[in-house]
Amino acid sequence: MARLVDFVYNELDTRPSYKMDYPEKGLCLILNMEHFDIQGYPRRTGSKKDKKTIKETFKKLGFQIRTEDNLSCKETEKVLLEVATEDHSQRSCFACVILSHGNEHGIFARDKIFTLKWLVTFFSNSYCGSLAGKPKLFFIQACRGEEYDFGIEADGPSDNAQGLAPQILTEEDILYVYSTPPGYFAWRNNVNGSWFIQSLCKILQEHGKNLELMQILTRVNYAVASDYESSSGCKEMPCIVSMLTKELYL
Template sequence: MEEIHKKLLQRNRTNLVKDLDPSKLYDGLLEKGVFTQDMVDEIKSSGTRRDQARQLVRDLETRGSRAFPLFLECLQETGQHSLAGLLLNAAPPAVQLQPSTPTQAVRPVVQPLPVYSPMDVDKQRKDVAPVYPIQRPTTTPSPSPEREYLRPRPQGRTRRDSIQNYKMDATPCGHCLIINNVDFEEQSSLNNRKGSNIDCDKLERRFKALNFDVKVRTNLKQRQIKHELSALSKKDHSQYDCCLVIMLSHGTEVSHSRFPGAVYGVDGQHVTVQYITNYLNGQNCPSLQGKPKLFFIQACGGGEKDTGFEVSPDESQPPIGGADDQTDAIPMSSSSDSLSMSDEPDARATLPTPSDILVSYSTFPGYVSWRDTQAGSWYVETLDRILEENATTDDLVTMLMMVNNEVAQNSAKGLYKQMPGSFNFLRKLLYFKTQ
């Protein structure tokens, strides 16, 4: 959407939320291609009429250049003339409000071939040319009728060396945002996270060495976390190859439709992981389309503690972990979503397009994540060392598997276990640029 149109929506957001009837607009916005059915379904499920209106206007800002004039058309077609007039009167004279006519592509008309069962050849229409078996050398046994009509399978299989690599040679490679929440407000009822600064220092040094422009923000409230993510999504990433977000905080389990889990601001208000990833998806951050977007979450996925299970002697490893181990767990939240209900223009969320996204969790959803108050968290300590030792030779997914294996060997208080894991939607291999 054009910036001037976004500003018109933002300046008139209060009146739109107060008076807009979204239910009358859904069919028109679908028909005109402004929203997809999934987006409309998500808006409908966002709550009251005001909530739906707020979400609709927010999502509208993320659509293309024709979204605003088509929205005006829908307002007029559904009799919401006062709101259409409000936006028309607020627009500067030079602003183009009519939708540009999309170029009509001339496509050849393709007639589908009739489909018949291989065993029903005699029932084909007479005007359709029959399909004859492929003539083979007489030395080859005659194939069965089913074989004659099957599409041949491609020879061989996809090899690892045929998978492409992401371009990762820009200088710097991309932005890296680290949010490190250590000292929590008293009313949050959350303990301070001793040892988190050790994690933060390690990751800041590591990703600077891996050619990232690193920014660290400490002790952020929920609203400040969203502001930082919004600011990151609005940057021009055209000259970069990657973007990275690291969250170090307390966490919890929440109901979710995509990425599980949530992290807490120091005020005790949480932000869901799916909301965090939304900021950088292909719709909300076009300059990162087709580029890897990496998220590392050092926080609990829930409150359950894993005591592990017995393995054969050749699988066992000496337990690692000390008396200073703490968790980053908070009980499961009853909230089904934490999308902001405020009317701030930077609060943007749409149905995510998850391609080229990887979310690495310090622990399995629903379980606690352990942190040593003296040495930092198990996950970050292991991740930092694996990156240092292997980034010159191995791709990211392989290294995360190494992290999983090593953290799984640890034991907290000689009893509790931890299992990291990832939601991987990368399409190519990712090798960091090392010095």
């Protein structure tokens, strides 16, 4: 038994993790869309609270912060080009947080919709060489449809992995963390911010420097699912889609 235990611990000690001791931790790009020119998409009140909390959290983790507000699609493209063509060779990773309206087709800039696939392409290994082999993290607070999750009384496990897989890039070293699975509404409080972003930042501040990222995100899932419920009885469950190839300790 002792030999088996020793073997397990040795295996855990040698699992590969991303190199995170470059001179700089990395850039965190925040794309905050609060005001829209599109009919039917009102102001996202509460988004300023999310933006403030994200800036504080990622700064404490050692990230440089760049914030862009209410960009048109063309302006978004200009910012993405600027960031993607920067020299990231002395940085350990890259993070992007998107706060906006969304639906099953994509995410909204101030004036029109764009796809996550389009945005992430700017940071793919083939386009942004100085981030090749490094973790690229995307956190998306946006609706992905209009369905509401009222929860159910479960009597067994379910597996819907096929439905959760995004039809996007297959590049390595990319992580997507959505506020909700495809098809569902994402909740946001007009004063306190969104359920997902506030839970993410709280747990990153508590454990960001001592737990592996997937452990952190599992705790975020639990916090959102258990701590929040709308006045109409709706719940929310974040959705993690990982193409990371190593463990990540921020």
